[in-house]
Amino acid sequence: MARTPRPGSPARGSRTGRPSMVLLDLLGRRWMLRIIWELRGKALTFRALREACGDVSPSVLNTRLKELRDSGLVTLDEAEGYALTPLGRELMERCLPLVEWAERWAKRG
Template sequence: MARTPRPGTATRGSRTGRPIMVLLDLLGRRWMLRVIWELRGDALTFRALREACSDVSPSVLNTRLKELRDSDLVTLNESEGYELTPLGRELLERCLPLVDWAERWAKRG
């Protein structure tokens, strides 16, 4: 199993572990962005999150949630489920302009 990327340690695309490269490595992992996107609203239980992610396999979802928790982007609220941390919400907010850009890009002639 791959380890959670950390700034300052080598990662895909960067031997020095520059923070932007580490972040892109983390976000580029299979299902990662989808998990973050589905947590943009209220907290979700593992089962609800799995269903929201088109029934991603439980092992992949567990791995992604572990990586997100290790990166302080997601937390587990025992009574409500998984939710974005303040840092995770900030990341999502910074990505939202890309959603608008992608919509414009998709409509280009």
């Protein structure tokens, strides 16, 4: 299993572990952005999150959730399920302008 990218440690695209490159490595992993996107509104149980993600395999979802928890972007509350941490919510807020840009880009012609 691949290790969770951490600033200061080598990552795809950066031998020095620049934080921006490490973040792109983390977010570029299969299903990662979809999981974060599905958690943007509320906490979800594992089953609900899996369904929201189009039935991603349980092993991949477990791996991604572990990476997100290790990165401090997602937390697990036994009663409510998985949710974005304040840091994860801030990341989502910062990504929303990209979503808006992509919509304008898609309509360009």
